[in-house]
Amino acid sequence: MNHDVRDISLAAAGVRRIDWADRTMSVLAVIRKRFAREKPLKGLRMSACLHVTTETANLARTLKAGGADLVICASNPLSTQDEVAAALVAEYGVPTFAIKGEDHDTYYRHLNLAIDHKPNITMDDGADLVWLLHSKRKAEAANIIGSMEETTTGVIRLRAMEKRGQLKFPVVAVNDADCKHLFDNRYGTGQSTLDGIVRATNILLAGKRVVVAGYGMCGRGVSMRARGAGASVIVTEIDPLKAIEATMDGYLVMPMIDAARVGDLFITVTGDINVIRPEHFKVMKDGAIVANSGHFNVELDLPGLEKMSKKIVRGVRPLVDGYALKTGRTVYVLAEGRLVNLAAAEGHPAAVMDMSFAVQALASEWVAASRRKLGRRVHQVPHEIDEYVAALKLQTMGVRIDRLTSEQARYLESSDMGT
Numbered sequence: 001m002n003h004d005v006r007d008i009s010l011a012a013a014g015v016r017r018i019d020w021a022d023r024t025m026s027v028l029a030v031i032r033k034r035f036a037r038e039k040p041l042k043g044l045r046m047s048a049c050l051h052v053t054t055e056t057a058n059l060a061r062t063l064k065a066g067g068a069d070l071v072i073c074a075s076n077p078l079s080t081q082d083e084v085a086a087a088l089v090a091e092y093g094v095p096t097f098a099i100k101g102e103d104h105d106t107y108y109r110h111l112n113l114a115i116d117h118k119p120n121i122t123m124d125d126g127a128d129l130v131w132l133l134h135s136k137r138k139a140e141a142a143n144i145i146g147s148m149e150e151t152t153t154g155v156i157r158l159r160a161m162e163k164r165g166q167l168k169f170p171v172v173a174v175n176d177a178d179c180k181h182l183f184d185n186r187y188g189t190g191q192s193t194l195d196g197i198v199r200a201t202n203i204l205l206a207g208k209r210v211v212v213a214g215y216g217m218c219g220r221g222v223s224m225r226a227r228g229a230g231a232s233v234i235v236t237e238i239d240p241l242k243a244i245e246a247t248m249d250g251y252l253v254m255p256m257i258d259a260a261r262v263g264d265l266f267i268t269v270t271g272d273i274n275v276i277r278p279e280h281f282k283v284m285k286d287g288a289i290v291a292n293s294g295h296f297n298v299e300l301d302l303p304g305l306e307k308m309s310k311k312i313v314r315g316v317r318p319l320v321d322g323y324a325l326k327t328g329r330t331v332y333v334l335a336e337g338r339l340v341n342l343a344a345a346e347g348h349p350a351a352v353m354d355m356s357f358a359v360q361a362l363a364s365e366w367v368a369a370s371r372r373k374l375g376r377r378v379h380q381v382p383h384e385i386d387e388y389v390a391a392l393k394l395q396t397m398g399v400r401i402d403r404l405t406s407e408q409a410r411y412l413e414s415s416d417m418g419t
């Protein structure tokens with residue numbers, strides 16, 4: 001089978017880890033069972049460009065159970081778990097192109113191999129496959145009946161293409177489903193970002209001043225978890241509504257230039273570019289630690305930091321680089337400014353990816369069933385999918401909720417406000 005992974009002999013270790021994740025991916029397991037019976041993806045070729053993690057492996061098993069002819073490539077050069085990539089090939093029969101730490105050329109070679117598969121459905125985490133299908137690999141776009149997008153940054157790229165009238169096929173904004181961003185971005189990124197930072201540095205969070213740039217779904221999660229660990233949290237924002245929300249949630253809000261002077265640890269989660277720049281690095285305390293958990297490695301201006309440094313010590317610890325500034329202070333950057341939760345830890349816990357990937361699997365089924373009837377735009381995930389995943393997750397967690405009585409249902413549906 002066609003593949004490019006680090007070491008196929010790692011497969012047994014990968015299988016053990018994939019099984020461990022599967023224990024808390026109960027919604028996906030229910031869908032997998034049904035897919036195995038009904039084969040809703042039979043006859044379809046799929047290419048998925050996702051972080052190659054244990055959770056992705058369980059999604060891959062589900063799509064294959066549904067009959068898809070699937071290949072996988074990495075959506076980030078640093079996030080691949082090599083034993084999982086090996087297990088996907090050797091145990092689950094999924095051609096996989098992903099090696100942790102792959103260089104730029106290998107990364108794009110792998111994306112192209114995924115497109116050589118001639119997919120009918122693609123899945124992206126950051127819109128890289130869709131971008132290729134609209135640029136260097138335009139010829140293959142004609143085969144596509146639809147594409148799924150996992151993250152905020154990808155959806156922003158796709159909406160921009162839609163606005164310019166460029167989209168060649170329908171895409172589904174999986175990120176925007178409630179069962180995705182309300183849980184994955186908030187609780188998943190919140191916990192795993194701090195996990196990555198602690199694994200990389202072993203710092204004590206209690207008593208630290210943690211600066212969180214961006215108070216979207218991810219920023220809320222990171223701030224909440226940092227506060228829970230005993231840090232005092234400062235938020236920076238550009239959106240007045242988000243800034244007032246952060247203020248009323250009890251965080252200090254200030255511009256980055258002020259936060260830069262007082263912070264011990266900086267975390268960007270904005271989806272924006274150059275959020276921390278030379279003027280900020282210049283005033284940081286000696287020993288300040290800077291990390292990014294936003295999708296692309298552009299949130300920290302590292303070329304700018306490099307220029308203002310007199311010496312760079314790579315690998316102070318694994319995934320920690322020290323930039324000795326001309327001011328005499330040193331700033332430490334984690335994971336070369338790439339998603340710290342995936343580079344230095346294992347990404348989101350399986351229990352929360354269960355919901356995101358349940359939505360991915362059901363959205364694929366929806367696209368397959370639509371058979372080219374969806375327009376060439378960015379589609380929302382149907383609300384029934386969100387409701388189904390939420391109800392099933394609650395059920396598998398053993399949480400029961402009330403049902404409307406018929407009197408309440410009538411009351412809520414009537415325009416009579418009881419006056």
Ligand SMILES: NC(=O)c1ccc[n+]([C@@H]2O[C@H](COP(=O)([O-])OP(=O)(O)OC[C@H]3O[C@@H](n4cnc5c(N)ncnc54)[C@H](O)[C@@H]3O)[C@@H](O)[C@H]2O)c1
Pocket residue numbers: 151152153154181184185189213214215216217218219236237238239242269270271272275293294295296339340341342347348
């Ligand atoms: N690490 C992960 O595993 C993971 C998971 C989900 C999403 N993401 C990525 O994280 C990023 C944020 O996602 P989100 O869902 O929170 O997005 P969001 O749109 O909900 O929030 C982003 C916030 O950043 C703010 N912002 C933009 N530019 C800013 C600037 N210069 N300074 C301060 N604030 C600024 C925006 O106003 C917004 O409130 C995206 O790139 C997304 O793809 C990463």
